[in-house]
Amino acid sequence: MTSRTPRRHRRLALMAAGTVAAMVLVPGTALAQQDPINNVVDTLHAMAGAAGAPAAPDVPQVPGAPALPNLNKLPVGVPALPGGAPQLPGALPLDSSDDSPGHTTKLPVTPDHGSGFVGDVDLGKQEILDLTKYDATIGDDGTPHSDATVLSLLGNQLVGASQDAYGSKLSNPTAGIGKLTNGFLTLGLLYDYVSAIKGDAGPEATAADGVLGLCLGGKDPDATASYHCKSAVLGAGVAEGLGHAERDATTGHTAAKSVNELVNACTGGDREGYTCKGLLGAQVLHSDSESESRTPDTSRQSWLVALDLSGKKILKLNDPAHLSIPTECGDSGIVCLFLNQGKSIIFNTGAGSAQEALHLDLLKSTPIDALVELGQAESIAHLVPPAGCNPGEKGPCNKPECSDGIDNDGDGLVDFDGGPNHGKADPDCHGNPNGPSESGPGEGAGNGEGAGNGNGLASTGAEVAPLLAGAFALIGLGALTVAATRRRVGKHTI
Numbered sequence: 001m002t003s004r005t006p007r008r009h010r011r012l013a014l015m016a017a018g019t020v021a022a023m024v025l026v027p028g029t030a031l032a033q034q035d036p037i038n039n040v041v042d043t044l045h046a047m048a049g050a051a052g053a054p055a056a057p058d059v060p061q062v063p064g065a066p067a068l069p070n071l072n073k074l075p076v077g078v079p080a081l082p083g084g085a086p087q088l089p090g091a092l093p094l095d096s097s098d099d100s101p102g103h104t105t106k107l108p109v110t111p112d113h114g115s116g117f118v119g120d121v122d123l124g125k126q127e128i129l130d131l132t133k134y135d136a137t138i139g140d141d142g143t144p145h146s147d148a149t150v151l152s153l154l155g156n157q158l159v160g161a162s163q164d165a166y167g168s169k170l171s172n173p174t175a176g177i178g179k180l181t182n183g184f185l186t187l188g189l190l191y192d193y194v195s196a197i198k199g200d201a202g203p204e205a206t207a208a209d210g211v212l213g214l215c216l217g218g219k220d221p222d223a224t225a226s227y228h229c230k231s232a233v234l235g236a237g238v239a240e241g242l243g244h245a246e247r248d249a250t251t252g253h254t255a256a257k258s259v260n261e262l263v264n265a266c267t268g269g270d271r272e273g274y275t276c277k278g279l280l281g282a283q284v285l286h287s288d289s290e291s292e293s294r295t296p297d298t299s300r301q302s303w304l305v306a307l308d309l310s311g312k313k314i315l316k317l318n319d320p321a322h323l324s325i326p327t328e329c330g331d332s333g334i335v336c337l338f339l340n341q342g343k344s345i346i347f348n349t350g351a352g353s354a355q356e357a358l359h360l361d362l363l364k365s366t367p368i369d370a371l372v373e374l375g376q377a378e379s380i381a382h383l384v385p386p387a388g389c390n391p392g393e394k395g396p397c398n399k400p401e402c403s404d405g406i407d408n409d410g411d412g413l414v415d416f417d418g419g420p421n422h423g424k425a426d427p428d429c430h431g432n433p434n435g436p437s438e439s440g441p442g443e444g445a446g447n448g449e450g451a452g453n454g455n456g457l458a459s460t461g462a463e464v465a466p467l468l469a470g471a472f473a474l475i476g477l478g479a480l481t482v483a484a485t486r487r488r489v490g491k492h493t494i
Contacts, residue, residue, distance in 0.1 A: 350382025
């Protein structure tokens with residue numbers, strides 16, 4: 001064998017390398033119309049897999065498990081779903097609980113609602129006192145209902161009101177003070193407000209009541225509750241409630257909230273998010289619960305004493321605690337005191353929570369059993385799809401994102417035309433009602449031809465053209481050298 005044989009082998013190898021490169025880059029160029037870098041890499045991976053490379057094992061998943069928010073605050077637990085709350089096959093609920101031994105907080109059950117009370121006193125299983133008890137409910141059929149009981153003795157409502165669909169009522173015996181002073185001084189005394197409406201946007205229910213609401217130095221002559229007090233010198237309230245629930249008629253998603261406090265005051269500013277943004281604020285007891293089905297998610301708080309200074313909460317006694325005599329509060333408990341107890345649940349189509357600030361039971365299970373509960377709030381909300389829709393569909397009735405009436409990407413822009421009463425159109429829809437995504441044009445956006453990423457130019461494959469030309473050059477060079485070698489075969493001995 002002569003010394004030219006290795007050269008021939010090298011030339012053959014050169015041509016083979018060029019052929020392999022072309023095999024990789026030709027399909028990669030077609031994919032590069034969408035993503036010139038990642039898709040070429042994907043092609044390499046696919047070819048490696050076709051050549052017999054072992055595939056990575058699948059990661060096991062829970063069938064149908066939903067995306068659940070804020071899992072860091074939800075210890076593992078799989079309780080039964082509340083009442084009539086629906087569950088898709090294979091989805092597991094998660095819950096969290098602050099209950100102490102001997103105390104069980106009952107989870108709320110559907111229909112969706114925000115409800116609670118500031119005070120409840122029973123003696124020997126007999127109702128003695130109910131103070132600012134409220135309930136705002138939306139049925140699965142979309143019917144709203146609200147009920148507010150400011151004061152009830154021995155099971156008889158003395159001050160309160162209720163409202164079925166549709167309308168609203170406001171009662172405040174001292175409303176004239178605000179009108180007389182043009183809002184400088186307003187007083188809500190044994191007041192209540194109930195509302196149940198079912199407009200085009202969806203059903204809504206509100207039940208608010210309280211014993212006393214004061215606003216000094218304000219500008220709203222109709223202010224009743226302390227949370228109505230804006231831009232005032234002093235706002236204060238005693239035993240105030242509030243329950244609210246609303247459902248979006250387009251999507252079927254629901255939100256519900258319940259608040260209650262015993263005493264609160266805020267000086268030199270407004271209250272925002274249960275915190276006084278003024279000079280000094282204070283709350284005694286408190287308690288709140290909020291739930292929504294869109295995420296889904298829920299929150300619950302309750303504190304016995306809280307102080308606010310210059311818009312910041314500097315003190316909050318919010319830890320669960322209990323005192324029992326004997327140690328375990330069973331059926332024979334003499335003193336059973338529980339503070340800041342509560343429970344939450346998040347399931348595949350909604351969420352709910354219940355929170356109780358103070359629970360005191362004296363001489364339990366005796367004829368003179370005395371039960372005092374202060375600051376109890378609960379809420380639950382779940383998806384109720386509009387007629388013709390199924391749970392879990394993307395958007396209402398499976399409509400494309402560019403015409404489903406929802407701000408899907410959260411940028412404040414909605415649909416191809418701004419959506420129903422939502423404002424500006426989302427430019428990512430390119431004026432196309434069938435656009436499947438508000439996050440980018442995607443398939444079907446614009447005219448569907450040559451769509452690029454966002455507002456940039458479409459990729460043409462130019463990024464890999466030099467590589468492709470080089471591959472073909474290698475093939476040609478290899479072929480020429482092999483041919484030249486064959487022409488010289490007659491002059492050499494092999």
